[in-house]
Amino acid sequence: MSNSIQIPDNFAICQAADRITNYINKTPVFTNSAINKILDANLFFKCENFQKVGAFKFRGATNAVFSLNDSELEFGVATHSSGNHAQALALAAKNRGIKANIVMPEDSSKVKIAAVKEYGGNIIFCKPTLAAREETLKTVIQETNSVEIHPYDNYKIIAGQATATKELIEEIDNLDIIIAPVGGGGLLSGTALATHYFSPKTKVYAAEPITANDAFLSFYSKKFIPSINPQTIADGLRTSLGELTYPIILQHVHEVFTCSEQKIIEAMKLVWERMKIIIEPSSAVALAILFENNIDIKGKRIGIIISGGNVDLMDLPWMNKK
Amino acid sequence: MSNSIQIPDNFAICQAADRITNYINKTPVFTNSAINKILDANLFFKCENFQKVGAFKFRGATNAVFSLNDSELEFGVATHSSGNHAQALALAAKNRGIKANIVMPEDSSKVKIAAVKEYGGNIIFCKPTLAAREETLKTVIQETNSVEIHPYDNYKIIAGQATATKELIEEIDNLDIIIAPVGGGGLLSGTALATHYFSPKTKVYAAEPITANDAFLSFYSKKFIPSINPQTIADGLRTSLGELTYPIILQHVHEVFTCSEQKIIEAMKLVWERMKIIIEPSSAVALAILFENNIDIKGKRIGIIISGGNVDLMDLPWMNKK
Numbered sequence: 001m002s003n004s005i006q007i008p009d010n011f012a013i014c015q016a017a018d019r020i021t022n023y024i025n026k027t028p029v030f031t032n033s034a035i036n037k038i039l040d041a042n043l044f045f046k047c048e049n050f051q052k053v054g055a056f057k058f059r060g061a062t063n064a065v066f067s068l069n070d071s072e073l074e075f076g077v078a079t080h081s082s083g084n085h086a087q088a089l090a091l092a093a094k095n096r097g098i099k100a101n102i103v104m105p106e107d108s109s110k111v112k113i114a115a116v117k118e119y120g121g122n123i124i125f126c127k128p129t130l131a132a133r134e135e136t137l138k139t140v141i142q143e144t145n146s147v148e149i150h151p152y153d154n155y156k157i158i159a160g161q162a163t164a165t166k167e168l169i170e171e172i173d174n175l176d177i178i179i180a181p182v183g184g185g186g187l188l189s190g191t192a193l194a195t196h197y198f199s200p201k202t203k204v205y206a207a208e209p210i211t212a213n214d215a216f217l218s219f220y221s222k223k224f225i226p227s228i229n230p231q232t233i234a235d236g237l238r239t240s241l242g243e244l245t246y247p248i249i250l251q252h253v254h255e256v257f258t259c260s261e262q263k264i265i266e267a268m269k270l271v272w273e274r275m276k277i278i279i280e281p282s283s284a285v286a287l288a289i290l291f292e293n294n295i296d297i298k299g300k301r302i303g304i305i306i307s308g309g310n311v312d313l314m315d316l317p318w319m320n321k322k
Numbered sequence: 323m324s325n326s327i328q329i330p331d332n333f334a335i336c337q338a339a340d341r342i343t344n345y346i347n348k349t350p351v352f353t354n355s356a357i358n359k360i361l362d363a364n365l366f367f368k369c370e371n372f373q374k375v376g377a378f379k380f381r382g383a384t385n386a387v388f389s390l391n392d393s394e395l396e397f398g399v400a401t402h403s404s405g406n407h408a409q410a411l412a413l414a415a416k417n418r419g420i421k422a423n424i425v426m427p428e429d430s431s432k433v434k435i436a437a438v439k440e441y442g443g444n445i446i447f448c449k450p451t452l453a454a455r456e457e458t459l460k461t462v463i464q465e466t467n468s469v470e471i472h473p474y475d476n477y478k479i480i481a482g483q484a485t486a487t488k489e490l491i492e493e494i495d496n497l498d499i500i501i502a503p504v505g506g507g508g509l510l511s512g513t514a515l516a517t518h519y520f521s522p523k524t525k526v527y528a529a530e531p532i533t534a535n536d537a538f539l540s541f542y543s544k545k546f547i548p549s550i551n552p553q554t555i556a557d558g559l560r561t562s563l564g565e566l567t568y569p570i571i572l573q574h575v576h577e578v579f580t581c582s583e584q585k586i587i588e589a590m591k592l593v594w595e596r597m598k599i600i601i602e603p604s605s606a607v608a609l610a611i612l613f614e615n616n617i618d619i620k621g622k623r624i625g626i627i628i629s630g631g632n633v634d635l636m637d638l639p640w641m642n643k644k
Contacts, residue, residue: 028350030372049598050352269635276371276631278598309598313591313640 007248008159010197013190016159017166020062023095025051027164029171034274039290041297044175045271046168049279049309053087053115055236056164056187056307057151061088063160064149065096073098075145080126080133082108083236084308085151090121101146103137105129109312152186153242162190168303169199178303179286182206182215182256183237185245187307192252202303203254205295207286209233210258214240219249219256233261233317236282236307257289264288265317271306278309281317329570330481332519335512338481339488342384345417347373349486351493356596361612363619366497367593368490371601371631375409375437377558378486378509378629379473383410385482386471387418395420397467402448402455404430405558406630407473412443423468425459427451431634474508475564484512490625491521500625501608504528504537504578505559507567509629514574524625525576527617529608531555532580536562541571541578555583555639558604558629579611586610587639600631603639 008016030045048056065077076099079089086102093100102121104113105128116123126136141148150157164187165178178199180191192204208215212230218241226240241249268284271277283306290297330338352367370378387399398421401411408424415422424443426435427450438445448458463470472479486509487500500521502513514526530537534552540563548562563571590606593599605628612619 054598272600272635276376276600278594278600313594313638316635316638318635319641 006155008155008162008193012155012159013162013166013194013197016063016156017163019066020059020160020163023052023062023092024059026167027051029168030275030277032275035270039297041290041299042301043287043304044168044172044302045275045304045306046164047277047306048164049277049283049306051308053084053091053119054308054310055084055088056161056305057084057088058091059163060154060157060160060186060190061085061092061149062095063163064154064156065089065092065098067156068147072147076100076147077149078137078141078144078146079103079149079151080137081151083112084310086112086121087115087119089149090116090119094120099146101140101144103133103140105133111312112310150242152184152239153244155244157186158190158193158245158248160190161187162194164305165191165194165303166198168305169194169202172301172303174301175199175202175303176300177203177205177297178305179205179207179289180305181234181237181282181285181307182208182241182249183282184239185215185241185249187305188215188253189245189248191305192248196252204252205289206249206253206256207289208256208258209237209264209285210260212237213258215249216256216258218246219253222250232264234264234282234285236280237285257293257295259285259288259292263292267291269318278311279306280308280311283307283309328477330477330484330515334477334481335484335488335516335519338385338478339485341388342381342482342485345374345384345388345414346381348489349373351490352597352599354597357592361619363621364623365626366490366494366624367597367626367628368486369599369628370486371599371605371628373630375406375413375441376630376632377406377410378483378627379406379410380413381485382476382479382482382508382512383407383414383471384417385485386476386478387411387414387420389478390469394469398422398469399471400459400463400466400468401425401471401473402459403473405434406632408434408443409437409441411471412438412441416442421468423462423466425455425462427455433634434632472564474506474561475566477566479508480512480515480567480570482512483509484516486627487513487516487625488520490627491516491524494623494625496623497521497524497625498622499525499527499619500627501527501529501611502627503556503559503604503607503629504530504563504571505604506561507537507563507571509627510537510575511567511570513627514570518574526574527611528571528575528578529611530578530580531559531586531607532582534559535580537571538578538580540568541575544572554586556586556604556607558602559607579615579617581607581610581614585614589613591640600633601628602630602633605629605631
């Protein structure tokens with residue numbers, strides 16, 4: 001796999017952008033005067049909720065799948081995921097005309113199972129534990145000879161996710177800050193690399209739920225500290241940083257900020273109400289940190305990466321649970 | 323009031339577009355491959371849910387307010403409205419630096435009352451009946467000398483609403499059909515006029531809830547038949563056609579289609595899930611008619627006017643009511 005054993009350079013990110021351009025949506029950048037007024041800043045929302053499969057994950061999956069050559073892909077690709085990466089990899093594989101084996105926990109949401117099936121993914125169910133997921137994936141790969149595409153700890157994935165920020169920087173100049181949420185760190189490390197190469201004066205802030213603050217702890221202690229079974233509504237951010245993403249984040253991210261569950265819900269509802277767009281809780285975290293931390297943003301130009309819009313419309317966090 | 327006593331011609335619509343351009347959002351046109359696949363057609367959604375105040379109403383209100391001269395506006399403007407027109411007129415008046423007296427039924431939603439206040443509107447509450455609304459407005463106008471801006475039966479309002487379709491036609495060529503929902507008919511008559519002038523080969527279809535089918539009945543019987551207290555989730559479409567809008571609709575609309583409440587909810591949820599945008603029930607009607615009528619749309623290019631996105635996020639129609 002050419003190029004996939006080193007941290008993506010600017011050329012690798014440009015290559016990724018070219019490689020995926022015919023498959024992805026070039027998502028719009030939205031602004032909202034009401035939210036700008038509340039925060040006394042200029043926010044530019046890069047809307048990956050409008051990406052295919054409803055999340056930025058499709059960029060990385062497409063780059064990873066289309067980076068491999070025909071012989072490498074003879075037996076298809078495989079991953080374990082209960083979320084957006086499962087759908088993203090299934091659709092990327094479909095576009096490439098290859099098979100995708102997706103290990104999913106048996107308690108995955110029906111909507112997500114249906115979506116993976118719709119994209120032609122071959123689902124293998126397992127018990128809902130990380131151990132079972134990894135064990136099942138290992139077996140599937142041994143039996144099928146398919147290539148594992150890790151959801152974030154893969155340089156091709158990181159380069160693909162970086163293209164969202166590349167587009168944002170090309171469209172909006174002179175950003176002072178770019179904020180991305182952090183779970184496994186694929187999006188954040190891609191964001192940080194793209195910013196470093198294409199807009200080096202812009203600061204990169206990471207946004208994380210305080211109840212899943214492994215990135216915060218690992219970043220400031222400079223010691224890898226994983227989250228143990230974190231509880232947060234931002235289901236995309238429960239994962240801990242990876243071996244490949246952590247060093248990139250340490251080097252190229254400027255600050256990590258956390259926020260409470262309540263602020264995540266409030267920020268999510270604010271975006272729905274004011275911007276009329278559907279964003280998932282993980283996306284709201286990037287806005288929520290601005291309401292809970294004493295960050296100097298007055299008059300500044302701030303890019304916010306809206307990571308996705310896949311939510312269960314039957315179970316919204318602001319509805320009274322009775 | 324120059325130009326306001328005759329049906330808007332193409333020049334009047336171009337004038338309206340110029341007049342409001344610095345105040346409104348030029349809203350985007352969205353497409354969605356999943357919905358296109360389901361319907362086997364090419365749909366282009368003109369997203370007025372992203373308009374200021376969250377609805378197309380701001381176009382007409384802005385055109386009406388900025389068409390009047392300083393002496394006409396000395397004592398401000400007035401209307402009665404429980405919905406989007408109230409907010410639209412309040413903000414348009416604020417932008418013009420004049421007063422807006424808004425008569426609102428006392429059972430209006432708190433969100434809408436707060437929005438009108440935020441835009442600086444002077445709210446006068448009344449009993450929640452049409453008679454009380456009209457009587458109160460009459461008194462307010464007598465006492466304040468303000469100018470009434472009717473929500474739809476006003477040619478400046480109609481010309482303003484027409485600009486949404488003008489923009490759509492300028493961006494997307496060769497549309498076979500344009501569909502707009504119909505309540506009082508301000509949006510629909512504007513849509514029909516703009517299509518007639520700027521894309522005369524395109525057919526205009528009206529979309530209406532079957533439980534509020536006054537436009538359907540009036541259109542095909544060629545006799546004005548108002549709705550009496552219609553019950554529909556599409557709260558923007560409960561109004562009957564007006565004296566000015568009805569003749570334009572009779573002349574320039576090609577067909578009127580109705581649909582059930584169930585299909586409105588399904589279409590609304592489909593758009594939220596697939597397009598990740600928030601649309602109100604009234605907007606969903608324009609899509610819903612395609613699921614319930616045997617309309618020849620195969621392979622056709624269809625513009626859908628998404629009228630707005632103001633919904634109560636605490637009370638969504640697909641949630642189980644217990």
